Amino acid sequence: MTHGKQNWLWGLLPVVALALAGNAQAQRYDDGYYNDGPVRCESNKNRTAQCPFEGRARLVRQLSGSPCIEGDTWGQSRGGIWVTRGCRAEFVSERGRPSHGGGHGWGGNGGRGEIIGCDSNDSRMRRCNVSIRRDARMIRQRSNTACIEGQTWGWDRDGVWVNRGCRADFEVR
Numbered sequence: 615m616t617h618g619k620q621n622w623l624w625g626l627l628p629v630v631a632l633a634l635a636g637n638a639q640a641q642r643y644d645d646g647y648y649n650d651g652p653v654r655c656e657s658n659k660n661r662t663a664q665c666p667f668e669g670r671a672r673l674v675r676q677l678s679g680s681p682c683i684e685g686d687t688w689g690q691s692r693g694g695i696w697v698t699r700g701c702r703a704e705f706v707s708e709r710g711r712p713s714h715g716g717g718h719g720w721g722g723n724g725g726r727g728e729i730i731g732c733d734s735n736d737s738r739m740r741r742c743n744v745s746i747r748r749d750a751r752m753i754r755q756r757s758n759t760a761c762i763e764g765q766t767w768g769w770d771r772d773g774v775w776v777n778r779g780c781r782a783d784f785e786v787r
Contacts, residue, residue, distance in 0.1 A: 652704035655697045657687075662698040664691070669707030671695050674751065676762045678702035683755050727787035729753070734766070734776040743773040748787040750774050757781035 652674055655665035660680075671690050676682045680700030687701040695705055732742035733756075750769035755761045759779030766780040774784050 652706050653695070654702070654704050655688075655695050656702040657697040657700050660698070660700050662696055665695045665697070666693060667695045667705065667707065668693075671705045671707065672751075672753075673703050674706050675704040676702070676755075676760060677704065679760050679762075681755060681758050681760045683758075727785040729783055729785055730774065731756075731781075731783050732767070732774045732776045733757075733781040734759075734779050735781075737777075737779045739775060739777045741773055741775045742784075744786055746771050746773065746786045750784050750786045752782045753785050754783040755781070756783065 653665060653667055654677070655663060655667075656677070657663050657680075667690070673682060673684070673688065678700050680687070680702075682688050682697070682701040682703045687699050688695065688697045688703065690696070697703065727748075728744065730742055730744055732740060734740050737759075746769055752761055752763070752767065757779055759766070759781070761767050761776070761780035761782045766778045767774065767776045767782065767784075769775070769784070769786070774786065776782065
Protein backbone atom coordinates (compact mmCIF):
# COMPACT_ATOMS: atom_id res chain seq x y z
CA MET A 615 0.00 0.00 0.00
CA THR A 616 1.39 3.41 -0.88
CA HIS A 617 1.96 6.13 1.67
CA GLY A 618 -0.87 8.29 0.21
CA LYS A 619 -3.43 5.50 0.58
CA GLN A 620 -2.39 4.91 4.21
CA ASN A 621 -2.89 8.61 5.03
CA TRP A 622 -6.34 8.53 3.42
CA LEU A 623 -7.36 5.46 5.49
CA TRP A 624 -6.05 6.96 8.73
CA GLY A 625 -7.91 10.17 7.93
CA LEU A 626 -11.15 8.22 7.45
CA LEU A 627 -10.86 6.32 10.74
CA PRO A 628 -11.94 9.23 13.03
CA VAL A 629 -14.96 9.92 10.82
CA VAL A 630 -16.09 6.29 11.03
CA ALA A 631 -15.47 6.23 14.80
CA LEU A 632 -17.54 9.38 15.34
CA ALA A 633 -20.36 8.05 13.19
CA LEU A 634 -20.48 4.82 15.18
CA ALA A 635 -20.25 6.61 18.54
CA GLY A 636 -23.30 8.74 17.78
CA ASN A 637 -25.52 5.80 16.91
CA ALA A 638 -27.84 4.22 19.42
CA GLN A 639 -26.82 0.88 20.78
CA ALA A 640 -29.84 -1.37 20.75
CA GLN A 641 -29.77 -5.06 21.48
CA ARG A 642 -32.74 -7.39 21.60
CA TYR A 643 -32.81 -10.47 23.80
CA ASP A 644 -35.35 -13.26 23.62
CA ASP A 645 -36.37 -14.33 27.08
CA GLY A 646 -39.62 -16.00 26.01
CA TYR A 647 -41.65 -13.86 28.42
CA TYR A 648 -41.96 -10.35 26.98
CA ASN A 649 -42.69 -10.85 23.29
CA ASP A 650 -39.22 -10.34 21.77
CA GLY A 651 -37.37 -9.91 25.07
CA PRO A 652 -35.72 -6.78 26.45
CA VAL A 653 -34.21 -4.08 24.23
CA ARG A 654 -31.13 -2.31 25.52
CA CYS A 655 -30.93 1.38 24.64
CA GLU A 656 -27.94 3.48 25.72
CA SER A 657 -27.07 7.16 25.75
CA ASN A 658 -23.31 7.24 25.33
CA LYS A 659 -21.32 10.37 26.24
CA ASN A 660 -24.59 12.02 27.35
CA ARG A 661 -25.83 12.09 23.74
CA THR A 662 -29.42 11.40 22.80
CA ALA A 663 -29.88 7.99 21.21
CA GLN A 664 -32.89 6.56 19.39
CA CYS A 665 -33.55 2.81 19.39
CA PRO A 666 -36.11 1.02 17.18
CA PHE A 667 -38.97 -0.30 19.30
CA GLU A 668 -42.59 -1.42 18.81
CA GLY A 669 -45.35 -1.28 21.41
CA ARG A 670 -45.58 0.45 24.77
CA ALA A 671 -42.16 0.50 26.43
CA ARG A 672 -41.60 -0.38 30.06
CA LEU A 673 -38.21 0.07 31.68
CA VAL A 674 -37.25 -3.20 33.35
CA ARG A 675 -33.60 -2.67 34.26
CA GLN A 676 -31.53 0.47 34.56
CA LEU A 677 -27.89 -0.13 33.65
CA SER A 678 -26.45 3.35 34.19
CA GLY A 679 -25.52 5.38 37.22
CA SER A 680 -27.26 8.31 35.52
CA PRO A 681 -30.99 8.41 36.21
CA CYS A 682 -33.50 7.02 33.73
CA ILE A 683 -36.67 9.01 34.33
CA GLU A 684 -39.55 8.64 31.89
CA GLY A 685 -40.32 11.89 30.13
CA ASP A 686 -37.02 13.41 31.24
CA THR A 687 -34.12 11.11 30.29
CA TRP A 688 -36.09 8.50 28.35
CA GLY A 689 -39.32 8.30 26.44
CA GLN A 690 -41.06 7.07 23.32
CA SER A 691 -41.47 8.60 19.93
CA ARG A 692 -42.90 7.21 16.71
CA GLY A 693 -41.26 3.84 16.15
CA GLY A 694 -38.75 3.93 18.98
CA ILE A 695 -37.37 4.74 22.38
CA TRP A 696 -35.10 7.72 23.04
CA VAL A 697 -32.60 8.01 25.87
CA THR A 698 -30.42 10.98 26.81
CA ARG A 699 -28.01 12.37 29.42
CA GLY A 700 -26.35 9.03 30.16
CA CYS A 701 -29.48 6.91 30.66
CA ARG A 702 -28.77 3.28 29.76
CA ALA A 703 -31.51 0.72 30.33
CA GLU A 704 -33.35 -2.36 29.14
CA PHE A 705 -36.96 -2.03 28.00
CA VAL A 706 -39.68 -4.53 27.18
CA SER A 707 -42.68 -4.13 24.91
CA GLU A 708 -46.07 -4.67 26.39
CA ARG A 709 -47.82 -5.17 23.04
CA GLY A 710 -49.98 -8.24 23.14
CA ARG A 711 -50.01 -8.29 26.95
CA PRO A 712 -53.22 -7.78 28.89
CA SER A 713 -54.23 -4.19 29.58
CA HIS A 714 -53.83 -2.99 33.15
CA GLY A 715 -56.95 -0.86 33.13
CA GLY A 716 -57.60 2.70 32.07
CA GLY A 717 -56.20 2.06 28.61
CA HIS A 718 -52.72 3.06 29.71
CA GLY A 719 -50.95 -0.19 28.86
CA TRP A 720 -48.88 -0.70 31.99
CA GLY A 721 -49.95 2.19 34.21
CA GLY A 722 -52.51 2.19 36.95
CA ASN A 723 -53.65 -0.61 39.13
CA GLY A 724 -56.48 -2.29 37.23
CA GLY A 725 -56.55 -5.11 39.79
CA ARG A 726 -53.22 -6.45 38.61
CA GLY A 727 -51.04 -5.33 41.49
CA GLU A 728 -50.69 -2.82 44.28
CA ILE A 729 -48.79 0.42 43.60
CA ILE A 730 -46.57 1.63 46.43
CA GLY A 731 -44.08 4.46 46.78
CA CYS A 732 -40.81 3.84 48.55
CA ASP A 733 -38.28 6.61 49.26
CA SER A 734 -34.69 6.56 50.46
CA ASN A 735 -34.40 9.91 52.19
CA ASP A 736 -30.97 11.27 53.17
CA SER A 737 -29.48 8.35 51.18
CA ARG A 738 -30.54 5.93 53.94
CA MET A 739 -31.79 2.39 53.47
CA ARG A 740 -35.56 2.13 53.78
CA ARG A 741 -37.74 -0.93 53.74
CA CYS A 742 -41.37 -0.63 52.63
CA ASN A 743 -43.21 -3.61 54.04
CA VAL A 744 -45.85 -5.18 51.83
CA SER A 745 -46.69 -8.79 51.06
CA ILE A 746 -45.33 -9.78 47.64
CA ARG A 747 -46.62 -13.05 46.22
CA ARG A 748 -45.28 -12.86 42.67
CA ASP A 749 -42.87 -9.98 41.96
CA ALA A 750 -42.18 -6.26 42.14
CA ARG A 751 -41.18 -3.85 39.40
CA MET A 752 -40.29 -0.20 39.31
CA ILE A 753 -42.89 1.67 37.29
CA ARG A 754 -41.74 5.26 37.88
CA GLN A 755 -38.51 6.69 39.23
CA ARG A 756 -39.09 9.95 41.13
CA SER A 757 -35.51 10.73 42.13
CA ASN A 758 -32.59 12.19 40.24
CA THR A 759 -30.50 9.50 41.91
CA ALA A 760 -30.45 6.31 39.86
CA CYS A 761 -32.72 3.46 40.93
CA ILE A 762 -30.90 0.32 39.79
CA GLU A 763 -32.40 -3.04 40.67
CA GLY A 764 -30.07 -5.05 42.87
CA GLN A 765 -27.99 -1.98 43.75
CA THR A 766 -30.26 0.82 44.96
CA TRP A 767 -33.54 -1.08 45.11
CA GLY A 768 -34.77 -4.64 45.39
CA TRP A 769 -37.54 -6.80 46.78
CA ASP A 770 -38.28 -10.02 48.61
CA ARG A 771 -41.51 -11.65 49.80
CA ASP A 772 -41.80 -9.14 52.67
CA GLY A 773 -41.50 -5.92 50.69
CA VAL A 774 -39.39 -3.48 48.69
CA TRP A 775 -36.17 -1.81 49.83
CA VAL A 776 -34.51 1.35 48.51
CA ASN A 777 -31.12 2.89 49.28
CA ARG A 778 -28.71 5.73 48.36
CA GLY A 779 -31.41 8.25 47.45
CA CYS A 780 -33.57 6.08 45.18
CA ARG A 781 -37.21 7.21 45.26
CA ALA A 782 -39.72 5.38 43.06
CA ASP A 783 -43.17 3.87 42.65
CA PHE A 784 -43.37 0.10 42.43
CA GLU A 785 -46.03 -2.34 41.32
CA VAL A 786 -46.11 -5.37 43.60
CA ARG A 787 -48.02 -8.54 42.77
